[in-house]
Each structure stands twice: as structure tokens, then as C-alpha cells.
Amino acid sequence: MIIDKEKLISLLVEKTGSKQEEVEEQLTELINRIQEAASEGKTFEIEGFGTFSMEDDTLQFEPSSLLQTEVNNKYAGMKPIELIGAFKQPEGEEIPDMIEPEKDEEEIWTFDEESVEEETSTKADKPVNKAEEKDEVEESGEPAIPKATEEQPKERTTSDDETSAEDIGDGDLGMLGQEFSGDQSEEDETEEKEEQKKDKKTQKVAAESDTKSDPIERFLMVAVVLIAIGVAGWFIYDFGFNSLQNTNSANQNFTRQSAQKNVQPQQTGDLDKKSQDQSDPSQETGSGKKSEPQQQLKVTKQEGSHSEAAKPNNPYGLKGTVNHSISGYTIVVHSLKDQQKAEKNRQYLQEKGFRAIIQSAVVNSVLYYRVGIGQFPTVDAAEKTIKKLPEPYKSNNFIKRIKQQ
Amino acid sequence: MNKQFLKAFSEIVREQVVRKNEVKVQGIGSFQFRHRKQFQKQFKNGRVVMMPPKDTITFVPE
Numbered sequence: 046m047i048i049d050k051e052k053l054i055s056l057l058v059e060k061t062g063s064k065q066e067e068v069e070e071q072l073t074e075l076i077n078r079i080q081e082a083a084s085e086g087k088t089f090e091i092e093g094f095g096t097f098s099m100e101d102d103t104l105q106f107e108p109s110s111l112l113q114t115e116v117n118n119k120y121a122g123m124k125p126i127e128l129i130g131a132f133k134q135p136e137g138e139e140i141p142d143m144i145e146p147e148k149d150e151e152e153i154w155t156f157d158e159e160s161v162e163e164e165t166s167t168k169a170d171k172p173v174n175k176a177e178e179k180d181e182v183e184e185s186g187e188p189a190i191p192k193a194t195e196e197q198p199k200e201r202t203t204s205d206d207e208t209s210a211e212d213i214g215d216g217d218l219g220m221l222g223q224e225f226s227g228d229q230s231e232e233d234e235t236e237e238k239e240e241q242k243k244d245k246k247t248q249k250v251a252a253e254s255d256t257k258s259d260p261i262e263r264f265l266m267v268a269v270v271l272i273a274i275g276v277a278g279w280f281i282y283d284f285g286f287n288s289l290q291n292t293n294s295a296n297q298n299f300t301r302q303s304a305q306k307n308v309q310p311q312q313t314g315d316l317d318k319k320s321q322d323q324s325d326p327s328q329e330t331g332s333g334k335k336s337e338p339q340q341q342l343k344v345t346k347q348e349g350s351h352s353e354a355a356k357p358n359n360p361y362g363l364k365g366t367v368n369h370s371i372s373g374y375t376i377v378v379h380s381l382k383d384q385q386k387a388e389k390n391r392q393y394l395q396e397k398g399f400r401a402i403i404q405s406a407v408v409n410s411v412l413y414y415r416v417g418i419g420q421f422p423t424v425d426a427a428e429k430t431i432k433k434l435p436e437p438y439k440s441n442n443f444i445k446r447i448k449q450q
Numbered sequence: 451m452n453k454q455f456l457k458a459f460s461e462i463v464r465e466q467v468v469r470k471n472e473v474k475v476q477g478i479g480s481f482q483f484r485h486r487k488q489f490q491k492q493f494k495n496g497r498v499v500m501m502p503p504k505d506t507i508t509f510v511p512e
Binding site: 046047048049050053056057060061063068071072075076077079080091092093094097103104105106108112113115116117118119120123124125126127128 | 452454455456457458459460461462463464466467468469470471472473474475476477478479481483490491497498499500501502503504505506507509511512
């Protein structure tokens with residue numbers, strides 16, 4: 046909708062409440078004043094509305110801030126939002142600080158591509174400080190490079206840039222340099238580690254990565270070495286040298302156990318006491334531990350079965366006849382209160398070829414007759430034999446020391 | 451031309467412009483309403499900002 050002069054006047058009349066002629070008069074006066082000011086090159090300001098001015102022979106109007114905000118009330122308070130992801134490289138020449146390092150880098154790269162071979166050759170020959178390097182570049186550059194005269198000043202400046210960039214440290218530039226393989230990494234390396242000049246690309250890259258990840262890698266290496274030593278030590282302890290002392294330690298274990306259990310046999314019956322008189326302390330343990338025979342299996346772990354098998358005239362064994370002259374261990378497969386039943390079982394086992402022994406024992410003041418098979422020099426040998434036994438005996442048995450009658 | 455008239459004039463122009471009406475003042479020009487959409491603006495240093503939309507009053511001289 047267009048508000049023309051008539052409508053404007055009617056609205057003004059409505060607003061001010063004054064007469065139409067008065068309003069028309071006022072409006073024409075306003076227009077005249079504005080035109081006058083414009084023609085004189087002056088500005089005409091209406092307070093809270095804006096400023097009229099004459100620019101380039103045309104009347105211009107600059108709304109006041111009050112008018113601007115009132116017109117823009119719908120979007121008042123909205124501010125520009127920074128779009129971080131939408132960062133684009135500016136195209137123009139004039140670029141503020143952030144971009145300048147990249148420029149430097151580009152110069153470095155170009156410098157490297159052009160003259161890296163020549164420089165590395167000079168450096169590979171002699172470890173020299175940087176001033177000398179530059180001199181050498183100059184000297185060797187003249188014959189080597191076709192455009193020597195033109196490129197010398199360039200090289201100097203760029204090399205200065207480069208050294209400064211490297212002096213900054215192994216920071217961003219160094220990281221970037223690492224990513225560039227080939228000539229670039231070689232260049233960096235020759236300056237950083239002048240002692241390792243003869244190394245080729247792969248070695249150098251590896252060396253650089255070493256230096257980068259130094260603390261973590263060292264820590265990991267130390268940890269791995271420690272773990273390896275620990276595991277090796279455990280293996281040696283468990284399987285290697287310990288086997289030499291097996292018999293001794295086993296005996297020690299047994300005597301210790303017997304010392305602990307010495308109290309129990311006092312409570313047992315007469316039969317036991319007799320046997321105790323005859324037997325040594327280690328045998329007492331056998332009679333002492335009647336209540337939980339299964340525990341005895343775990344008392345010691347020993348070798349010795351092979352010795353049993355090796356000797357042809359072995360007094361020990363699972364089968365054969367009982368050798369009463371020797372002591373040792375037997376595998377108890379029956380433990381019965383009834384002597385006759387025990388004897389039956391013993392005979393049955395004897396028929397099957399086992400060495401069957403009956404041993405009496407008092408458990409909780411009850412006399413048991415234990416039927417054992419085999420005679421073994423050590424508990425370990427007995428345990429190994431248990432694994433080869435037929436099923437009813439294999440799963441239900443315990444090892445006892447044989448009491449000499 | 452008193453203050454009251456000027457105040458009334460500026461208020462009327464503003465009201466009509468906000469209603470998107472064009473106010474023609476014979477001898478000077480016309481006041482118009484303009485809407486500007488939001489747009490992306492990039493500074494020279496590479497920063498990109500989204501400028502909010504804006505309603506403005508513009509003056510078109512005769």
C-alpha cells in the first residue's frame with residue numbers, strides 16, 4: 046500500500062489532532078526546509094527519525110539508530126554467528142598473521158626440492174655448523190647449479206627461514222616435515238642429527254619417530270623387559286633349578302607337617318601307639334592324618350616315577366608282590382571297618398596282580414582297615430600311578446605312607 | 451513547524467514503513483521497507499560469519 050500525500054495528511058491530522066490546513070502547512074514547511082538544506086549542502090536532522098543530506102546531487106536519508114532498531118524490532122538482538130567449519134582460504138594477497146607461516150613453509154619446500162641434493166652432499170661429507178654450511182652452499186653452488194647467480198640470494202634467504210623455523214623446535218613445522226617423506230625428511234635430519242648423516246630415508250624416518258615418541262616408548266620397553274625377566278625367573282624357579290632340590294624340600298615339608306600333627310596321635314588307640322614306637326616321626330604323620338585323607342595328595346609334588354621305571358630290580362611298583370622290607374607309600378582304594386571285607390578286597394586285588402596291602406588305622410577312635418595297592422618311593426610316583434588306574438580306584442583313593450609291621 | 455508535528459510525522463512514517471507501506475512525501479522522496487535475508491559473510495582473514503536477517507527503512511529520493 047502506498048501512502049501518498051493525501052493519506053499522509055489525513056494520518057497526520059488524526060495523530061496530531063490539529064486542523065488539516067495546519068498540518069498541510071506544517072508539511073510543506075518541512076519539505077521546504079529539507080529542500081533548502083539539501084540545496085545549500087547542509088544536513089537536516091529530525092530528532093529520533095534521521096538525517097537528510099545531499100550527496101551526489103541526490104537527497105540521501107540516514108535513519109537514526111532509534112528508527113533502525115524500531116523497524117528491525119523483529120530481529121532485534123540477533124548477532125552474527127561465527128561458522129567455524131566453514132573456514133575458507135582467502136583468495137586475496139593481503140592476509141593477516143595466521144597465514145604467514147604457511148607461506149614460509151611453502152618457501153622451505155620449494156627450497157628443498159631445488160637444492161636438497163646438493164646440500165645433503167655437502168653436509169654428508171663434513172659435519173659443519175650452519176654458517177659454514179651456507180658458505181659451502183655458495184661455493185659448491187656456483188659450479189653445480191646452472192642458474193647459480195640467480196639462485197644464490199634466494200637460497201640464502203630461504204635457508205635462513207628454514208633454520209629459524211627449525212630453531213623454533215620440533216613443533217608444527219617439524220611435524221609437517223615428518224609427514225613429507227623423501228628429500229624433506231632427509232633435509233631435516235641432516236640438520237638435526239649431523240652425526241648420522243650416512244643413513245638413508247627409512248632409517249632416518251625411523252630415528253625421527255623414535256625421538257618423537259621417546260618417553261612413552263621407553264616406558265613401554267622398560268615395562269616389557271621387566272615383565273619378561275619376571276616371567277623367565279618364574280619359569281626357572283618353577284621348573285628348572287627347583288627340581289634339583291625336590292627330594293630335600295619334600296622331606297622338609299613332611300617333617301614340618303608331622304611336627305604339626307604330632308598332637309593327634311596321642312588320642313588314638315593302642316594299636317597306633319605301637320606303630321608310633323616303631324616308626325619315625327615322618328611315619329606318624331601318616332597315621333595322624335586319617336580324618337581327611339584326600340588332603341594328603343597335595344602335600345608334596347615330587348618326581349621319581351621314572352627312576353622307579355628305570356631300574357629293573359625296583360623294589361617299588363604297582364604290581365607284583367608286597368615287599369614288606371621296604372617302607373614307602375601306597376594308594377588306598379578301600380577303607381573298611383570290617384577286617385574280613387578288607388581281606389576280601391585285598392585278595393581280589395592281589396588276584397588282579399596288584400600289590401595289595403592292608404593297613405590298620407584309627408580314625409576318631411574307630412579302627413579302619415585300609416586296602417592299598419602298590420608300593421611307591423614317593424607320593425609323586427603314587428600320584429602318577431593313580432592316573433593310570435582303572436576307574437573305580439582312579440577317582441576314589443588316597444595315598445598313605447606304609448607303616449612297617 | 452513545531453516539535454509536535456515532527457514527532458507525529460516521524461511516528462507515522464515509522465508505523466507505515468513497519469507495516470510495509472511505502473510513504474511518499476511529495477518533493478522529497480519515498481520511504482520504503484526492505485528486508486534483507488541472512489547471509490554468510492567472510493572477512494579477509496578467512497573468518498566466516500552468518501549475518502542475521504534485517505529489516506531496514508530505505509529512502510528513495512525523487
